Every structure is written in structure tokens, then in C-alpha cells.
Amino acid sequence: MKVDLALVGGGLANCLIALRLRQLRPELELLVVERGPRLGGNHTWSYHDSDLTAAQRAWLRPLVAHSWPCHELRFPRRVRVMEAGYNSVSSRRLHEVVGEALADRALLGREVAELAPDRVRLAGGTVIEAGAVIDGRGDPGGRHLELGFQKFLGLFLRLEHGHGLAAPILMDATVGQVDGYRFVYTLPLAADELLVEDTSYSDGPELDRERLRGSVRGYVRERGWGVAEVAGEEEGVLPIVLGGDIQGLWAAGPAGVARSGMRAALFHPTTGYSLAEAVRLADAIAAERVLGAETLFELTRRRSLELWRDNSFFRLLNRMLFRAAAPERRYLIFERFYGLPESLIHRFYAGRLRWTDKLRLLSGRPPVPLRRALACLGERRPAATGATTREAA
Numbered sequence: 001m002k003v004d005l006a007l008v009g010g011g012l013a014n015c016l017i018a019l020r021l022r023q024l025r026p027e028l029e030l031l032v033v034e035r036g037p038r039l040g041g042n043h044t045w046s047y048h049d050s051d052l053t054a055a056q057r058a059w060l061r062p063l064v065a066h067s068w069p070c071h072e073l074r075f076p077r078r079v080r081v082m083e084a085g086y087n088s089v090s091s092r093r094l095h096e097v098v099g100e101a102l103a104d105r106a107l108l109g110r111e112v113a114e115l116a117p118d119r120v121r122l123a124g125g126t127v128i129e130a131g132a133v134i135d136g137r138g139d140p141g142g143r144h145l146e147l148g149f150q151k152f153l154g155l156f157l158r159l160e161h162g163h164g165l166a167a168p169i170l171m172d173a174t175v176g177q178v179d180g181y182r183f184v185y186t187l188p189l190a191a192d193e194l195l196v197e198d199t200s201y202s203d204g205p206e207l208d209r210e211r212l213r214g215s216v217r218g219y220v221r222e223r224g225w226g227v228a229e230v231a232g233e234e235e236g237v238l239p240i241v242l243g244g245d246i247q248g249l250w251a252a253g254p255a256g257v258a259r260s261g262m263r264a265a266l267f268h269p270t271t272g273y274s275l276a277e278a279v280r281l282a283d284a285i286a287a288e289r290v291l292g293a294e295t296l297f298e299l300t301r302r303r304s305l306e307l308w309r310d311n312s313f314f315r316l317l318n319r320m321l322f323r324a325a326a327p328e329r330r331y332l333i334f335e336r337f338y339g340l341p342e343s344l345i346h347r348f349y350a351g352r353l354r355w356t357d358k359l360r361l362l363s364g365r366p367p368v369p370l371r372r373a374l375a376c377l378g379e380r381r382p383a384a385t386g387a388t389t390r391e392a393a
């Protein structure tokens, strides 16, 4: 078999590339190879309107399962309603829409055993020749990044009665501060349906599932919401980058193969969220005139290195969060952050901070001890620190 472009992994990033190419470059022969039974796995991917341009929001629209005009944040000494749109893409919708666009160009339940710039070999031996290959196999883990973790477990709940929430609560940090900065994230999916996630910014990646299920149940009970049915569950352990060696990540190979999504470290360093970068990459690839192996390798590697360079300030903030603040006091950093102007907060999540924003973020009395904050200024390589990495964990 020979195709123009083989996309390895049918997760978020490669599905967005496939969708955008089907929309703009229908003449290209694509193939997505996904080891799971469905495209996109089991996720709910959310984003702020301000993370994307109007044109990007428009082409993503068919994948959006829920949209809300505003959202809320709750801290012990601050409650804030942000008058800004928030949206969720569901993996179910992604599977339906991208599956239809790809038709028979999605191979599901097939494992890729080997990748090269112009060919993939499936487990079982079938070789697919391709003009180019994109490795979108998700989070590579490993020793190249020094990480903290945003980890969560969420329950999809059908309630006995309406919950009365008009908008998502992205952070309710009035809960007990256990295992780092802890908050509950609630999305109202229908009048009597919620997704409720217990989340923490923690030093280690371990998920105590039983405890988290219990604390979601406890949170819901305290609000007087009776549960009729637990309709599903999702969990995540997302990388929060404190430092690392991006060149080493790329040098680990496979050599010369283009990458997308988490594989290319194309995510927001402070949230671990990758949807906005995946949308931007899909647009950039669709705009490339010739989609050859070398061009795509150069394009994806360059974007990854540039993002890494541009994000050094976020890694500094992450180090302050994880190293300077005691775990049970990390919430103070977010409480202070959410007192800043709404436009700055949007630019922060969009990964588009101005230098004046950076000054503003660092000005005033820091909510962490100054001496410990200063110690975070330098970025060390993980090999020299022996600090927590996903591999070490």
C-alpha cells in the first residue's frame, strides 16, 4: 500500500491534521493507523474561545459537543465569573466526524511496530509506504523533561434532579488541599448531567483512583446533588514542564520522522493541554504546499523547538509553583493569578503572553518565599537533578 501521508496514532493531534487536510486538500491520500478501537480514545478536550482565532474555532466547530458563554473560578478568598466562552470536544464526536471524513482511510485496532520517515510497519508485518509519516503516538514520557503533574479523575454523572449550574466551574479550590494544589472541575453537560473531576497539581504521577472516586462523590453529595447513575469515568496525568532537554527529546527518534501533539511537546507547559497547539499545527501542515517527509520533519521539529524557547517563562512559573511553594499553599498562586485582568488571563492560557504581562505576573509580593522563588530562576537539565520525571516515577 502507498499513501501520501501516514498518520501514526489516531489521537487528538493526528485527527485534527486529518480533518483539516480532508477539508483543504481532499486530493491527498491519507491513512490514520490507531491501535485502539476508536479514534480519540476516551477524552473530553476543552478550550477557551480566546485560545483560537475565529477561523480556527469555525473549522473545529463540528467536533464541539458543548459550549458555554462564561465560566467560574472559586477560591477561599475569591470567586470570579469570567465572561468568556469555554468549549468541550468529546472523543465521541471526534470519532464520528473524523471517522466520516476519513471513511476507509482509518485503520483501527492496528498497532504500528516501526516508523521511518517514508514507511510504517504494522505489528504482523504489513508495510505501508508513504510520502511522509507523522508520529502522533501521544505522550512519550521519558527522561528528557523534568515534570510536575496535573492529574485528575472525573466521573460522568446523571443526577436525580437538575444541578442548577449555568456554567462550568473550572477550579473550585475551596476544597481541602491534598496532594498539591487541589481543585474540583465541573462541566454541566446537560440539565441533570455533570462531569466532575478531582484534580491536583502534584509532584508525583500516581493516581489513587479509589480515593478520587470517593472525593468526587463527597463533593457532589455536599452540594446536595443526588447521583442517579455514574455513566462513565475519565482520568489523566498531564505533564507540567519545569525544565528539560528538548533537543534530547527529538534526538531519541525515530530519526527524521515528523511528530505531532504530545510527541512533539506541543502543549501548554502549565496545563498540559494540547488542543490549541494541535489546531495550530493542523493549519500549518495544511498550508504547506508539498507534504514531503523532510519538509514535515523540519516543520514539526522547528515548531516544537520554537515553542520550547517561547515557553521558558511558563517553565519558570511552574518551578515556582512546584519548588518554591509548599504543596498545601500552591493554591495561593492561582488565587492571586485570578485577581489579574481577564485579558491577561486569556493570553496566559493561549500561551501568548506579552512582556508587560510577564512583568505583571512577577510584580508585587509573591505568594511564595522570596529566597525560594529566586532559587527557581535557573533551568536545570533533568539528568543533572535526578528530579521527578515520568520515567523515574
Ligand SMILES: Cc1cc2nc3c(=O)[nH]c(=O)nc-3n(C[C@H](O)[C@H](O)[C@H](O)COP(=O)(O)OP(=O)(O)OC[C@H]3O[C@@H](n4cnc5c(N)ncnc54)[C@H](O)[C@@H]3O)c2cc1C
Binding pocket: 008, 009, 010, 011, 012, 013, 014, 033, 034, 035, 036, 040, 041, 042, 043, 044, 045, 046, 047, 110, 111, 112, 113, 136, 137, 138, 139, 234, 235, 236, 237, 238, 260, 261, 262, 263, 272, 273, 274, 275, 276
Ligand atoms: C483525560 C484527559 C483529558 C484531557 N483534557 C484536555 C483538555 O480539556 N484540553 C486540552 O487541550 N488537553 C487535554 N488533555 C491533554 C492533551 O490534549 C491530550 O492528552 C491529547 O489527547 C493529546 O493528543 P495527542 O494526539 O498528542 O495524543 P493522544 O490523543 O493521546 O493520541 C495518541 C494516540 O496514539 C495511539 N497510539 C499510540 N501508540 C500507537 C501505536 N504504536 N500504533 C498505533 N497507535 C498508537 C494511542 O492509542 C492514541 O489514540 C487531556 C488529556 C487526558 C488524558
